[in-house]
Amino acid sequence: MSHIPFDTSGVFIAGLWRPCASGETLPLFNPSDGSLLAQIARGTAADIDAAVAAAQAALDGPWGQLTAAERGRVLHRMSAKVLEQADELARLEALDVGKPLKQGRADALALARYLEFYGGAADKVMGETIPFANGYTALTLREPHGVTGHIVPWNYPMQIIGRSVGAALAMGNACVLKPAEEACLSALAFARIADEAGLPAGALNVVPGLGEEAGAGLSGHAGVQHLSFTGSVSVGSMIQAAAAKHTVPVTLELGGKSPQLVFADADLDAALPFLVNAGIQNAGQTCSAASRILVERSIFDDVVARMATRYRALRVGAALSDLDVGPVISARQRDVIEGYLALARQGGLNIVAEAALAEGLSTGGYFVRPTLVADVPATHRLAQEEIFGPVQVVIPFEGEAEGLRIANGTAFGLVAGVWTRDGGRALRMARKLKCGQVFVNNYGAGGGIELPFGGVKASGHGREKGFEALYGFSTLKTVAIHHG
Ligand code: NAP
Ligand code: MG
Numbered sequence: 001m002s003h004i005p006f007d008t009s010g011v012f013i014a015g016l017w018r019p020c021a022s023g024e025t026l027p028l029f030n031p032s033d034g035s036l037l038a039q040i041a042r043g044t045a046a047d048i049d050a051a052v053a054a055a056q057a058a059l060d061g062p063w064g065q066l067t068a069a070e071r072g073r074v075l076h077r078m079s080a081k082v083l084e085q086a087d088e089l090a091r092l093e094a095l096d097v098g099k100p101l102k103q104g105r106a107d108a109l110a111l112a113r114y115l116e117f118y119g120g121a122a123d124k125v126m127g128e129t130i131p132f133a134n135g136y137t138a139l140t141l142r143e144p145h146g147v148t149g150h151i152v153p154w155n156y157p158m159q160i161i162g163r164s165v166g167a168a169l170a171m172g173n174a175c176v177l178k179p180a181e182e183a184c185l186s187a188l189a190f191a192r193i194a195d196e197a198g199l200p201a202g203a204l205n206v207v208p209g210l211g212e213e214a215g216a217g218l219s220g221h222a223g224v225q226h227l228s229f230t231g232s233v234s235v236g237s238m239i240q241a242a243a244a245k246h247t248v249p250v251t252l253e254l255g256g257k258s259p260q261l262v263f264a265d266a267d268l269d270a271a272l273p274f275l276v277n278a279g280i281q282n283a284g285q286t287c288s289a290a291s292r293i294l295v296e297r298s299i300f301d302d303v304v305a306r307m308a309t310r311y312r313a314l315r316v317g318a319a320l321s322d323l324d325v326g327p328v329i330s331a332r333q334r335d336v337i338e339g340y341l342a343l344a345r346q347g348g349l350n351i352v353a354e355a356a357l358a359e360g361l362s363t364g365g366y367f368v369r370p371t372l373v374a375d376v377p378a379t380h381r382l383a384q385e386e387i388f389g390p391v392q393v394v395i396p397f398e399g400e401a402e403g404l405r406i407a408n409g410t411a412f413g414l415v416a417g418v419w420t421r422d423g424g425r426a427l428r429m430a431r432k433l434k435c436g437q438v439f440v441n442n443y444g445a446g447g448g449i450e451l452p453f454g455g456v457k458a459s460g461h462g463r464e465k466g467f468e469a470l471y472g473f474s475t476l477k478t479v480a481i482h483h484g
Pocket of ligand 2 (some may be wrong): 211
């Protein structure tokens with residue numbers, strides 16, 4: 001077993017580590033070799049009850065008494081500790097999620113930056129006074145929802161914790177966090193960091209466990225006033241249905257099939273690294289992965305050839321070897337991806353490039369060869385469904401109208417990229433693309449912590465990241481005072 005420098009088997013409730021109510025544990029595996037990594041708590045509804053009660057007690061106690069500036073200072077202390085421990089967090093994430101170390105480190109730095117950003121924002125969220133009838137003063141107050149639930153997936157635990165828990169704490173909510181059963185270590189490390197940084201007990205509670213047990217317990221809990229979920233469409237709709245029973249608002253971030261459109265006038269040298277990286281980053285297990293590359297027909301063959309060259313040069317290996325691509329999260333996820341690749345072969349699709357796997361990889365690891373597939377019909381399952389693996393499809397188009405039709409022609413709408421030197425076209429496309437974020441002559445804007453993020457259609461609703469998230473994690477109260 002690889003060395004994990006803390007006890008991983010507990011739940012964190014009311015500032016204390018304790019065994020979960022069931023007394024059972026779940027195994028955590030290292031995706032690079034399939035070995036047993038640690039045992040985590042199998043939290044259930046009973047633990048969620050205790051966590052929600054602890055969060056409510058924190059709101060009624062010391063956490064609820066802090067001023068906005070004091071909350072900001074706590075977040076800044078947490079940020080500094082994350083930075084101090086960035087290398088260790090990257091190592092944990094490499095072992096747990098299979099991320100190459102540089103990606104794990106980038107995630108840790110993003111977590112620190114979210115805490116810095118939201119720490120700084122905590123005391124800058126203001127209400128308004130409203131011109132109203134004579135004899136009245138009318139004003140608005142931004143207040144926390146209360147207890148917020150955070151259900152987090154395995155693909156970017158630190159970044160998603162940063163953007164959702166960070167914003168929720170800044171607004172004065174108390175959080176119950178349910179990490180994914182397949183990747184919990186950074187969430188547990190985060191709880192330890194919060195504790196060391198002096199976050200008052202109960203402001204953050206962490207309950208690992210199965211989705212159907214701890215997750216369902218949290219999404220259906222009557223004591224929770226807001227839910228934030230990132231993951232699959234199917235579970236997202238279940239969360240929304242569960243929350244509806246108690247009329248609890250939800251933020252859903254459900255992934256996508258995001259396109260990058262490359263017009264013939266684009267600066268291809270600038271575009272090329274973004275086209276490929278946005279497909280293979282985190283082994284393609286990224287909600288905003290650019291899994292569809294739409295290329296104007298006159299430059300189609302050139303772009304495909306240049307992408308193929310990059311694919312062939314990709315190095316795939318164990319997370320601790322820190323190559324370009326690591327393993328995927330699980331054997332199940334690998335089998336899903338291999339299923340799509342089999343579909344491509346059966347359908348006679350044009351597989352133009354596959355990356356090689358490094359020599360001597362453990363046969364127990366969950367490795368997939370990054371694969372580029374060209375000339376894919378826009379309605380094909382590979383061009384419509386979220387594969388969540390290092391697979392990109394390249395689709396030709398002719399002119400703005402067809403590009404838009406293909407770009408908007410999936411169930412999803414999370415992110416899009418546009419590559420062109422024509423400013424008017426860039427703006428026309430940005431306005432007509434049906435999604436939550438558009439990047440012009442870049443993709444992802446280096447993580448974009450300050451940029452509101454979220455989807456339309458099956459990609460979900462609500463916005464996280466940026467200042468906007470602070471509105472989502474708060475509720476507005478209007479006060480009308482009659483004074484004559
Ligand atoms: P998932 O099942 O949607 O899991 C996301 C989170 O929801 C995890 O914490 C999970 O816990 C929890 N969960 C599962 N069932 C639940 C339930 N009934 N009630 C409450 N919470 C529940 O996603 P997955 O199985 O890990 O991945 C499946 C597919 O989802 C992927 O192939 C990908 O297409 C998509 N996905 C998208 C994103 C994204 O960033 N948008 C992230 C991850 C996955 P457990 O893991 O412990 O079950
Ligand atoms: Mg799952």
